[in-house]
Amino acid sequence: MSDRQEPPELTVDEVRMRIRVAGVPIPEDRVAMVHDLLRNGLRPIRALDSRAVRTVEPAPAFDAAAERDRHGRR
Amino acid sequence: MAAADLCYLGIAELARRYRAKELSPVEVADAHLARIEAVDKKLQSYVTVTPERALADARAAEGAIRAGSAGPLAGIPVAYKDLYATKGVRTTAGSALLADWIPAEDCTCVTRLQQAGMVMLGKLITHEFAFGIQFPGHRFPPARNPWNLDHVPGGSSSGSGAALAAGLTVGSLGSDTGGSIRGPAAFCGIVGLKPTYGRLSRAGVVTLSWTLDHTGPMARSVEDCALMLQALAGHDPADPASSREPVSDYTAGLRAPVRGLKVGVVRDYFLSDAKPEVAAAFEAAMEELKKLGAEVREVAFPGIWSSPALMVIMLSEAFAYHARDLREQPQLYGEVLREKLMAGALVTAEEYVQALRIRSQLREAAHAVLQEVDVMATPTATVTAPAFATVLDPNFPFARSNMFPFNMTGQPVLALPCGFSPAGLPISLQLAGRPFDEATVLRLGHAYEQATEWHRRRPPV
Numbered sequence: 001m002s003d004r005q006e007p008p009e010l011t012v013d014e015v016r017m018r019i020r021v022a023g024v025p026i027p028e029d030r031v032a033m034v035h036d037l038l039r040n041g042l043r044p045i046r047a048l049d050s051r052a053v054r055t056v057e058p059a060p061a062f063d064a065a066a067e068r069d070r071h072g073r074r
Numbered sequence: 075m076a077a078a079d080l081c082y083l084g085i086a087e088l089a090r091r092y093r094a095k096e097l098s099p100v101e102v103a104d105a106h107l108a109r110i111e112a113v114d115k116k117l118q119s120y121v122t123v124t125p126e127r128a129l130a131d132a133r134a135a136e137g138a139i140r141a142g143s144a145g146p147l148a149g150i151p152v153a154y155k156d157l158y159a160t161k162g163v164r165t166t167a168g169s170a171l172l173a174d175w176i177p178a179e180d181c182t183c184v185t186r187l188q189q190a191g192m193v194m195l196g197k198l199i200t201h202e203f204a205f206g207i208q209f210p211g212h213r214f215p216p217a218r219n220p221w222n223l224d225h226v227p228g229g230s231s232s233g234s235g236a237a238l239a240a241g242l243t244v245g246s247l248g249s250d251t252g253g254s255i256r257g258p259a260a261f262c263g264i265v266g267l268k269p270t271y272g273r274l275s276r277a278g279v280v281t282l283s284w285t286l287d288h289t290g291p292m293a294r295s296v297e298d299c300a301l302m303l304q305a306l307a308g309h310d311p312a313d314p315a316s317s318r319e320p321v322s323d324y325t326a327g328l329r330a331p332v333r334g335l336k337v338g339v340v341r342d343y344f345l346s347d348a349k350p351e352v353a354a355a356f357e358a359a360m361e362e363l364k365k366l367g368a369e370v371r372e373v374a375f376p377g378i379w380s381s382p383a384l385m386v387i388m389l390s391e392a393f394a395y396h397a398r399d400l401r402e403q404p405q406l407y408g409e410v411l412r413e414k415l416m417a418g419a420l421v422t423a424e425e426y427v428q429a430l431r432i433r434s435q436l437r438e439a440a441h442a443v444l445q446e447v448d449v450m451a452t453p454t455a456t457v458t459a460p461a462f463a464t465v466l467d468p469n470f471p472f473a474r475s476n477m478f479p480f481n482m483t484g485q486p487v488l489a490l491p492c493g494f495s496p497a498g499l500p501i502s503l504q505l506a507g508r509p510f511d512e513a514t515v516l517r518l519g520h521a522y523e524q525a526t527e528w529h530r531r532r533p534p535v
Contacts (some may be wrong), residue, residue, distance in 0.1 A: 024400075024419045030410070030468065032469055033410070033469055036471055037414060037472055038385075040382045040472060041383055041429070042383075043382065044379065044381075044382060044383045045429055048380070053435065
């Protein structure tokens, strides 16, 4: 796990490209706000060495003893 | 006793006076309804007031107290964040989309508090869908901070924080996905508890991001939070994340000494950008804990700077929940929130999965820290409540949060007052413990609270 690395930052142009690909109607005057949200969230992900992380999650958990109702809820 | 003083009594004191027949639940409900009528025009903390329901609940509680069958919460006024489904009472989630929704059933948490005899005063405004701030022109106006009406009360449990600080309810329920219980607790100078993930049911509470969402009590004292937690905790088959872990006794050990408890301070990240007045209040709180006999030491929390990955999980899950409504009736979402939710469509599957893996790393790191110490202490927020004028700028940066890490780790965490800024705005201390060890966090918080006077201050409303 790495602290305070300097990962490649998400750029505004990348955000515009993602908006086009996803087909969501985000107006140009909100692109900076969306960029700010995503850039901060993605910074640690871009710094992550995916080869160095244990593959433990996401993982479903099963409880054979649990009662379930007709919707499958415990 | 003056009506305002009556509205600031805590749960244990009210229960004692009910038993001694010095006060009645009807009298206390009436006093709160009158205060809401007088004060809430300025604060806008309630979205729905339910006077008839309150008086009916109060009369029922009075009967139970007279019959000697009442528990500690009987007759205690409570108001619910408007994200909690309430049978027959409009539940809006702060949104035009749900403005007329009247649930057919109470959610589990409301059911448990009502069964305990609490008196429902009404529903408290939340930021839209527990995420977006209400911009001018929104269907529901925002709550204001009782300490300074030009400042935000924090969110998303904004009405809960404001109403408690102003003496407009005794207890409340908030929800916390990235700090929505602790933020309003910090900015309004009250107490909020985010219990361990899975400790309290979320069934019937409108979701923001279900792998991060927590429900929890908010009140004006640690003891009041403990009393509410006791009634709320326990397995709920209707919430797939609900834990079967046995429920502790949260009040029995509340007054036990804290001498020898090990308190870890993580300076990196949590104090890195703290305003000087916040840092000073936090350091003073650590000195106070030392005086109480706690062993305060610095600890490292490896990987803590990766906690903003929470945003990737939250945006992805929130978009998954809202996708259809965003496509079919986007006009019913508030300005700015709509685009924030759509940002979830821009996250790739790989990024979402990596964020979940980062959460695993953080949980393991927290576990290692809690092998060294019993509780971690940090400032809840690095700043005091900002002004509306600041946060209503759509480009107001989403600041790094001292609260995110504990939604990622799922640990229990308590926010409680630890000072005031020179401008008279509250400052808050955050105490995080081991999973399902709410009792230790509450014990330390209670000891600190009893040694200080911060929680006794009242705002000028």
